[in-house]
Each structure stands twice: as structure tokens, then as C-alpha cells.
Amino acid sequence: xxxxxxxxxxxxxxxxxxxxxxxxxxxxxxxxxxxxxxxxxxxxxxxxxxxxxxxxxxxxxxxxxxxxxxxxxxxxxxxxxxxxxxxxxxxxxxxxxxxxxxxxxxxxxxxxxxxxxxxxxxxxxxxxxxxxxxxxxxxxxxxxxxxxxxxxxxxxxxxxxxxxxxxxxxxxxxxxxxxxxxxxxxxxxxxxxxxxxxxxxxxxxxxxxxxxxxxxxxxxxxxxxxxxxxxxxxxxxxxxxxxxxxxxxxxxxxxxxxxxxxxxxxxxxxxxxxxxxxxxxxxxxxxxxxxxxxxxxxxxxxxxxxxxxxxxxxxxxxxxxxxxxxxxxxxxxxxxxxxxxxxxxxxxxxxxxxxxxxxxxxxxxxxxxxxxxxxxxxxxxxxxxxxxxxxxxxxxxxxxxxxxxxxxxxxxx
Numbered sequence: 125x126x127x128x129x130x131x132x133x134x135x136x137x138x139x140x141x142x143x144x145x146x147x148x149x150x151x152x153x154x155x156x157x158x159x160x161x162x163x164x165x166x167x168x169x170x171x172x173x174x175x176x177x178x179x180x181x182x183x184x185x186x187x188x189x190x191x192x193x194x195x196x197x198x199x200x201x202x203x204x205x206x207x208x209x210x211x212x213x214x215x216x217x218x219x220x221x222x223x224x225x226x227x228x229x230x231x232x233x234x235x236x237x238x239x240x241x242x243x244x245x246x247x248x249x250x251x252x253x254x255x256x257x258x259x260x261x262x263x264x265x266x267x268x269x270x271x272x273x274x275x276x277x278x279x280x281x282x283x284x285x286x287x288x289x290x291x292x293x294x295x296x297x298x299x300x301x302x303x304x305x306x307x308x309x310x311x312x313x314x315x316x317x318x319x320x321x322x323x324x325x326x327x328x329x330x331x332x333x334x335x336x337x338x339x340x341x342x343x344x345x346x347x348x349x350x351x352x353x354x355x356x357x358x359x360x361x362x363x364x365x366x367x368x369x370x371x372x373x374x375x376x377x378x379x380x381x382x383x384x385x386x387x388x389x390x391x392x393x394x395x396x397x398x399x400x401x402x403x404x405x406x407x408x409x410x411x412x413x414x415x416x417x418x419x420x421x422x423x424x425x426x427x428x429x430x431x432x433x434x435x436x437x438x439x440x441x442x443x444x445x446x447x448x449x450x451x452x453x454x455x456x457x458x459x460x461x462x463x464x465x466x467x468x469x470x471x472x473x474x475x476x477x478x479x480x481x482x483x484x485x486x487x488x489x490x491x492x493x494x495x496x497x498x499x500x501x502x503x504x505x506x507x508x509x510x511x512x513x514x515x516x517x518x519x520x521x522x523x524x525x526x527x528x529x530x531x532x533x534x535x536x537x
Contacts, residue, residue, distance in 0.1 A: 157190060231261045235270050243277050243314065246284045251277060280314050290325040299326055327358035331424060335389065337375020344412045347398035348375035349420055353389040360393040360430035360536040361421055367437025371399035379434055382527035393536055396420045403442030410449050432535040434458040436523050441465055444498065447475050456535040460526045461488065461519050463495035469505035477502065477509040478534065480526035482517030
């Protein structure tokens, strides 16, 4: 639009130059005409030539009219445009105000906007444009302040570029150096942006811990964290709840055994296995289990979008309780051989579920009915749930039959 010229310092500079040229012409042309006319009169008088004098008189009228037109034409054009279109009048007013102060104000606004855009995007191209905009400003206190802010933005962009380099080749020393630099940034918005970028770049960095079983003590129970070889940050986390008498003193458990069987010591997730038992029946156990998951995820920087849970027998009851109490928290669940619990189906919609039960033994038929019933309720509520009947498997052998390689991979997909 025409009005955009009022906000563009470069156009205002051109307009100001044009105004100066026009003003010079308005003054110079009449002077030149007067000098020319004077020379004609002097020549006619000197030669005492009436024809030359008459011709000079005639030229005087033409040159006087030309001088008046040169002086008045810009004004006449402006009035005509203003009468023909109000917008032209506003634009012409803007043109008249193409002063040094207005040019400086427009340049300052352009530079400020460009600097803000560079700080928001932290892109080198936006930084270069902001620098060019600031360089175009006249020397002033505002320019000095913007140059100082530009140096800060440049340091932010350098940090972001260092973060990007981590994505192609991770370096733990560089990661920690970047962390220290971000801590010193006083702009909270920029600091949060860079922390988020660093966290994203750091996903998959090697964990600073030894592989194997690590024993911990919470307020109410002991638990083991199984860390695979080559463990990294942002790994999925699976909690396994044992059945009656299934606790561990050395960190092994059926879920860990299945992981090692199919993947070796490089299994693709962390495993947390608490020692407890009466998961739902004992007061505060569910909250304690949730607290353990949160603690382990924070300590090992796990992928909070890929938290799964599995359990056998009484541990299976714990699985149903945990999902029911913390809807949407778990990514996947594999309860095995127990489902005697009245659930709220809608609480399970955010968790994908594979439920398993054998067919052999006194209680397996009942577990089949109960777990199938739970799965049907969840499916009717819109959830992703499937029941698998393990033909010929009893209460004990159903664990290995359920925890296949396909099931383990499905839990973290």
C-alpha cells in the first residue's frame, strides 16, 4: 500500500533526497530564468535594438510564467491528488514529513522489530537482517542499545548452533558446557527455548551409569532398575509387578529374563521392578509405585511418553489398579493371569492393552472370564485393548508365553 512508505526508512530517505532536489529546482530555475532575462535586456540595451528589446519583453512574460509553474507544480499536484483520493492526501502528508527525525524513528522501529524476530527465531538469517537494519540507523543512543542487544542475540544463536551440532555428533563435554551457558542467560523466554532445544538434542545421549541391576530403597519398598548395555537417555521405561512370592534379591525377574532372552544385554528399554506384593490391597502402595516411576524417569531421563507396565497374578491386579488410578499416564500395559477388579473403562482409553491368561488350572478359566470382561468394557469405551487366551498354559507358564519378543516390542512402539 501507499501508506507503507511512512514506515520504511529507506523509502523515506529517497523521498527526502527527492524533496531536496525539488527544492533546489524550485529555487534554481527562477534564478536561472531571471539571469537569462537580465542578460537579454542588457544585450538589447547595449545594442540599442528595439527588436531585441521587444523580444526580451516577450520572453520575460514566458519566463516569469515558467518560473511560477516550476514553483507551484508540486503544490498543484499534491492538491489534486488529495482531492481525488483521501489516502493520497495522507501519503503526501507522510512525504512532507520525510525528515531526518522521522527517518530515524522509522529505522529504529525496523531495527527493533528485526531484532525481536531474530531473538524469537534464533536463526542466523534473521540475525543478519537485524544487523543490517541496525547498521542502517544513524548514530544514536538507541542504535548503541540495539547493537548491545544484537550481541546477546548473536551469543544465543551461537549456543543454538552448538546444540544443533550435538544432533549430528553427541559430545557429553559440549552438552555440559552448553548447559552452563544457558544457565547464565537472564532472558527467561530465550533460556526456556534453548533448554528445550538442548533437551531434544540430548535425547539418546549415553547414560552416565553402569549397565546392570541397581538397587534402591523408597519410603515403603525396595526396587531394582535394570539398565541395558549401551543405555541412553530418552529410553522407554517398563515397570514389572511380581506376583505372590515373586520378589527378587538380585534384580532378576520374568520381564528382565524375557528381555535378555530376546535382545541380550542390549534390550531397548529400562526396567523397574519393585519388591512388594499386595500392590492394591495395602494402603499407599499405588502412590508409592507412581512415585518410584517418576523418580526413575527423572534419574535416568526416560521417555515419559513411553512408560509401560506389566505384571503377573497379583502383579496383574496391580496393573489394572495403576491404570485405573492414573488414566493416560501409561503408554502400554500387559496384565497376565488375573483380572478380578472392577475397573472404570474410560480411564483405560489412553493406554493400549494386551491382556493374557492361560486355560489350564483351577483359576485360569476364571481369569479368562474376568480379563476378557475388562477388555470388552474398555473396547466399548473406545480403548485399544485385546485379550489373548493362552491355550494349554497354566498360571505359571503363562508368563513366558505372554512376554514374547513381539509383545515387548509392541509395548514401546
